[in-house]
Amino acid sequence: AQKITQTQPGMFVQEKEAVTLDCTYDTSDQSYGLFWYKQPSSGEMIFLIYQGSYDEQNATEGRYSLNFQKARKSANLVISASQLGDSAMYFCAMRERQSGGYQKVTFGTGTKLQVIP
Amino acid sequence: DTAVSQTPKYLVTQMGNDKSIKCEQNLGHDTMYWYKQDSKKFLKIMFSYNNKELIINETVPNRFSPKSPDKAHLNLHINSLELGDSAVYFCASSLHSRLAGAGGELFFGEGSRLTVL
Numbered sequence: 001a002q003k004i005t006q007t008q009p010g011m012f013v014q015e016k017e018a019v020t021l022d023c024t025y026d027t028s029d030q031s032y033g034l035f036w037y038k039q040p041s042s043g044e045m046i047f048l049i050y051q052g053s054y055d056e057q058n059a060t061e062g063r064y065s066l067n068f069q070k071a072r073k074s075a076n077l078v079i080s081a082s083q084l085g086d087s088a089m090y091f092c093a094m095r096e097r098q099s100g101g102y103q104k105v106t107f108g109t110g111t112k113l114q115v116i117p
Numbered sequence: 118d119t120a121v122s123q124t125p126k127y128l129v130t131q132m133g134n135d136k137s138i139k140c141e142q143n144l145g146h147d148t149m150y151w152y153k154q155d156s157k158k159f160l161k162i163m164f165s166y167n168n169k170e171l172i173i174n175e176t177v178p179n180r181f182s183p184k185s186p187d188k189a190h191l192n193l194h195i196n197s198l199e200l201g202d203s204a205v206y207f208c209a210s211s212l213h214s215r216l217a218g219a220g221g222e223l224f225f226g227e228g229s230r231l232t233v234l
Contacts, residue, residue: 027224029119035222035223039158042227043205043227043230044225044227044228045207045209045223045225045228046221047224050221050222063173087157089158091160094225098172098173100172102167102172102173102174102213103148103213104162104163104165105128105150105162105223106162107159107160108161109157109158109159110160112159
C-alpha cells in the first residue's frame with residue numbers, strides 16, 4: 001500500500017491565484033512528520049514546510065500553508081498568490097518510525113504544477 | 118559553503134563499469150540517506166546511515182554498496198552498472214530524533230545524474 005498518495009499528477013493555476021495540492025498518508029503511528037518539497041526544472045530539492053503530528057496548528061511559511069487534517073490523514077499544501085516561479089514538481093513526504101526505533105522518510109509520486117501568466 | 122555536496126554532478130558510463138558517488142554534509146547531522154529518482158521523478162529511499170551505522174537498506178541490488186567512513190560522509194559505489202541504474206541519485210541528511218514527529222527536515226544535495234549507455 002502507498003504510504004503517501006498524491007492523486008494529482010499535474011495541475012494548472014493562473015498567476016496570482018491560490019492552488020491546493022493534495023496529499024494523503026497512511027500510518028498507524030501517533031508520532032510522525034509531514035513535509036512538502038519543491039523540485040524546479042533545475043533539479044534541486046527545496047524544503048517548503050513541515051508539520052509534526054502533534055502540532056495543533058497548521059504550519060505556515062510565507063505563501064505556503066499546510067492544511068493538516070489528522071482524522072482524514074491529509075496534509076494538503078496551499079500556495080497563495082501563485083507566481084511563475086512556483087512552476088515545479090511538488091512532493092509530499094512522511095517521516096515515520098521503523099522497527100528498531102529509526103526513522104524513514106517516504107515520498108509521494110509528486111504533482112507537477114504549472115503557473116499560467 | 119554548500120550544506121550537502123555530492124560529486125560528481127554528472128556521470129556518463131558504459132554498462133558493466135563500476136562507479137562511485139561521494140557525499141559530504143557540514144551541518145553536523147547524524148543521519149544520511151541515499152535516494153534514487155527515476156525518469157518518472159519517483160523518489161525512492163535506498164539506504165540510510167545513522168552515525169556510520171546502516172539503519173535502512175531497502176530492496177536494492179547488492180551491486181549497490183554504501184559506505185560511511187564518518188557521520189559527515191556517505192558514499193555510494195555501484196558495481197556492474199546496468200541500463201536501469203540510469204537515474205538521479207540524491208544524498209540527504211537530517212538530525213536524528215527519537216520522535217518521528219520531531220526533528221528537522223531532510224537537506225538534499227544537488228543530485229548526481231548517472232547515465233548508463
